[in-house]
Amino acid sequence: MEYTEYTCDVLVIGSGGAGCKCSIVASKNGQDVIMVSKGLTFKSGCTMLAEGGYNAVFGYVDEADSMQLHILDTLKGGAFLNDLKLVHDLVVESPKMLIELESYGCLFDRQDDGRLNQRAFGGQTCRRTCFKGDQSGHEMMLGLKEEIIREGVKTHSEIMITKLLFDENHTKIVGAMGIRLADSSIVVYHSKATVIASGGCGWLYPVTSNAVQKTGDGIVIAYEAGADMMDMEMVQFHPTGMVAPESRRGVLITEAVRGEGGHLINTEGERFMKNYDSREELATRDIVARSIYTEIQEGRGTEDGGVYLSVTHLPKEQVQTKLRTMVHQFKDVGVDILNEPMVVAPTAHHFMGGIRISRTCESNIENLFAAGEATSGVHGANRLGGNALADTQVFGNIAGIESSKRAKETELENPDEEEINSEINRINTLWTKGTYNPEDIKIEIREIMWKYVAIVRDEKGLKQAQTELTNLEEKAKDMNVQDYKEYNNDLINALEVISMIKLAKLIVKSALLRKESRGAHYRIDYPEKNDAEYLKSFVLNKNGDVTTIQRGLFDD
Missing domain, CATH: 1.20.58.100 (Fumarate reductase/succinate dehydrogenase flavoprotein-like, C-terminal domain)
Structure with a gap:
C-alpha cells in the first residue's frame, strides 16, 4: 500500500504551547524534530486562544507570595486530587520557563519600575498571574514560533494522526501514522521517541472555548496503544463564555475580566457570588461555574440563558488597556462593555483528565511521552486559571529533555507492517x-x-x-x-x-x-x-483494568 514516509529523532504531535516548547528543547539538544499539527501550525491550538495569563511566583506585586502558597493554592483548587510531584515541578519551574519565553521575544506587561506586572486570578492567595493585557497566550505563541523558526524545526500542518505504531515485537512506540487533510493520503512517521501534545477535547460539547480541532484525538490514540488514562471524569467548564450571537456561543471571556474587578450580576441586580463563596468572583472556576448555573436554573438568568458580567464601574483606561481584546470582541457584536454589561454562561474549557505521566512526562508505554492538556495529574479535579500556560512550558520543557535523552540512546526500528496495513484498511x-x-x-x-x-x-x-x-x-x-x-x-x-x-x-x-x-x-x-x-484517582486502561492512586498531602 502506498504512503509517504518521514523519519526523525523526536516526533511531536501538536503545535500549541506544549508542543512548541518540547520541539524547541529537543532541537536544542541536538535532535532532529518533526512537529505535526492537525490544523495550521501555531494557529490551531488553544494556547493561541488563552487570554488571562501565566502563573509564576516572583512576588513583584505581592511580596508575600511564595512557592509554598502556589503549591497549596493549586492543591486546594484541584481538591487535593493532584499528583504532588507534578505540582511541585509546575510551581518550581514556572518562573524559569517564563524568563525563557522572554528570551524568545515574548513581552509581558511591566510595572512602572520595570518589573513584571502580576494580576489576581481565581483561587489564588496572591497576585501571581503574569500577563500581556488579555492576549497572553497569543504573545507566547509569537515568541515560540520565532524560536521554532530559529531552531529550524520541521513543521507539518494539517495532518491528522490516527494511530501510534509499535515495533515488530509490540513492546515500544516507534512512530505514528495518519492522513494528510489536503488529499487524504497516508503519512507514516518513524521516530525514536514520540510526544503527544495535542491538547484537550472541548468539542465533545456543543458550547466550548476550544479550537475546532480539539476532539481528543491524541488522548484516544494513546489509549488505543495501551496508555493509562487518569481522572477522566474531570472536565472544567469556564464560568464565562459568550452567549450571543449563536455563532460566538462559548467563545472565552477571560478570567482577567474578574481578576481586574469585574462583577457577576443576576437579573435582579444582585452581585450573587457573595451567596456562594467568600472569595466572590475570584472563587475557583468550578464554584463560579456552578453558581452561574444555579442562578440560571433558579430563574435569575437572562432570557438567552446567561448572567451579566460588568466592568462598567471600572476606570475606562483600565478596561481599554488591560482588557483590550474583550473590548474589541464585544464591539464586534454590537456591545460596548465600557458602558453596558456582557452576558455570560459556562463553556467547556479544559480537560483535567488524560494520559497518566511520570515526572519525566513518560507514559506507561515505552518511548511514548506526553505534555500539556493531553495529560492528567497536574491540575487534579479542577485547574486554576493561569496554571495551564505555565503547564505547557514546564512540562513541554521536561518532555523535550526526556524525549531527547531517549532518542539519543535509541536506534530507529521498523514498525509492525501489519499495523500500518490494518490502519490503512480501517480508513479505507x-x-x-x-x-x-x-x-x-x-x-x-x-x-x-x-x-x-x-x-x-x-x-x-x-x-x-x-x-x-x-x-x-x-x-x-x-x-x-x-x-x-x-x-x-x-x-x-x-x-x-x-x-x-x-x-x-x-x-x-x-x-x-x-x-x-x-x-x-x-x-x-x-x-x-x-x-x-x-480521595483517589481512577486509572483506566484499554485492557479493562480500573486501578486507583491514593491522593492527599502525603501520597508516595
Missing part, C-alpha cells in the same frame, strides 16, 4: 455510502454530553449517556462518507466521531465510579466530598 473502509452523516452523529454526541455529563451529573443521567453512546457506536459503523480526496470533511468527521465516542464513554465510566462531588465533577445524587472513600 470508511469510504462507504452509509446511512448516517458523520456530522449529525457529532452533534448527537455533543448533545448527550451536554445533557448528561456536563456541569451537574447523576447516576441516572450518566447511565443514559452510556446507553445512547453505545447506540451511536452502532450508527458509526454505517456512516456515509463521500468519495473525494481533497479536504474531505466527511472522512475527517468520521474519524473524529469514532474517537469522540470512545473518549466520551471513558469520561462517563469514570464519572460513574466517583460517587461524590469533587472539583469539576459535581453529582447531585452525591453532593458532598467524601475523602474517606474517594
